Amino acid sequence: MTILLFAAVALVVLALLVLVHRWLWIRLVRDTAAPGTRTRRAGTALAFALPLLAVAALVAGRAGAPFWLQRTVAWPGFMWLAVLLYLSLAMLVAEPVRAVWLRRMRRRPAPAQEVRAPVPVVETVTAGSASGASEAPETPVPPAGPAAPAGQTPEARAALSRRRFARTVAGAAGAVAVGTVGYGTYGVLRGPRVKRVQVPLAKLPRAGHGFRIAVVSDIHLGPILGRAHTARIVETINRTQPDLIAVVGDLVDGTVHDLGPAAEPLRHLRARHGSYFVTGNHEYFSGAAPWVEHVRELGLMPLENARRPLPYFDLAGVNDVAGESEGQGPDFEAALGDRDRARTAVLLAHQPIVIDEAVRHGVDLQLSGHTHGGQLWPGNYIAELANPTVAGLERYGDTQLYVSRGAGAWGPPVRVGAPSDITIVELVSYQA
Helix, strand or coil, X not given: CHHHHHHHHHHHXXXXXXXXXXXXXXXXXXXXXXXXCHHHHHHHXXXXXXXXXXXXXXXXXXXXXXXXXXXXXXXXXXXXXXXXXXXXXXHXXXXXXXXXXXXXXXXXXXXXXXXXCCCCCCCEECCCCCXXXXXXXXXXXXCCCCCCCHHHCHHHHHHHHHHHHHHHHHHHHHHHHHHHHHHHHHHHHHCCEEXXXXXEXXXXXXXXXXXXXXXXXXXXXXXXXXXXXXXXXXXXXXXXXXXXXXXXCCCECCCHHHHHHHHHHHHHCCCCCCEEEECCHHHHHHCHHHHHHHHHHCCCEECCCEEEEXXXXXXXXXXXXXXXXXXXXXXXXXXXXXXXXXXXXXXECCCHHHHHHHHHCCCCEEXXXXXXXXXXXXXXXXXXXXXXXXXXXXXXXXXXXXXXXXCXXXXXXXXXXXXXXXXXXXXXXXXX
């Protein structure tokens, strides 16, 4: 059933890609360039090549392609997907403008045809002519004007006007799309910013007031984001001098063999009470067990459906729900079932959707990621359909849920309307 569902979704995505590229080819190539021109041929070639690159970027990792090939297709393929989104949105906005302009063009009266006045011929009688016959003098005839080029016929002029308008629209839409994606890429490659949130907890003892947890999720090391990205994140976290570091899933998009060097800077994370890790859904796409062992070697403590008592609260972690397909899903009883409910409980869980189980088990605070805050606007509206909270802090009964937007990006290294973050969650005691 899962394979059939995946195949159905893949077919829908492919069909959508074909339809969108066909529509953009009409608007950006056919409407702007005359048949047979070099521009039209180049645009048509790109209309075939770009979607193929995008599909290759999406499937290369899952298909087990060599890592060098994944890196080769990732940048152009994923970046085109981001440009495609905002180019399509810009062209959709331009469609009503185009319709109004074409309607006005059709209503405009055709220009009057230019009529040449005939050249008069004057007859004269030549003196001394024996017959007295009249002869036309050899008066020079004005040369005929140049033949009107084909582009000057009313139909051709209208076609040229339509192409000029289409080029203007296409240029404006392209500038908007490229500018948006460029700014969003800069935001990701610059590295996440630090966000600070205070969370009051009723059962937290006074001694725990001000305890700071650095929450980082969705780093997404892969064919695009590598070792430099990890180093920026580690440096940013260490500058905040947290009491505890929580890496809440989706660390990688690839195998330990390919991405082990990219994860190496995690070895330098520093916190008074240590660094902890729980799996995300992408770890199960890449081999969760090897990554759990590797992060342990890097000095992080994996919490696989486990709990660790800390001085002021219990810290628990559960596997991601994607692990259920491998028999390694979340087990809340193992992590929380026998704990003392008089103590504060903080739960690390990659996906916000497990909040109901957290409430049922008396968790005071759940820390999650997964949503990326939507990553690419208007993706936040889609994320809201699948997640109880997309970003920020919300309360569910006696349990509070904080969802980070994440420190990296999946697919295109672009964020629009959902800046990346590392959150310092400061615990506040009511007794302080």
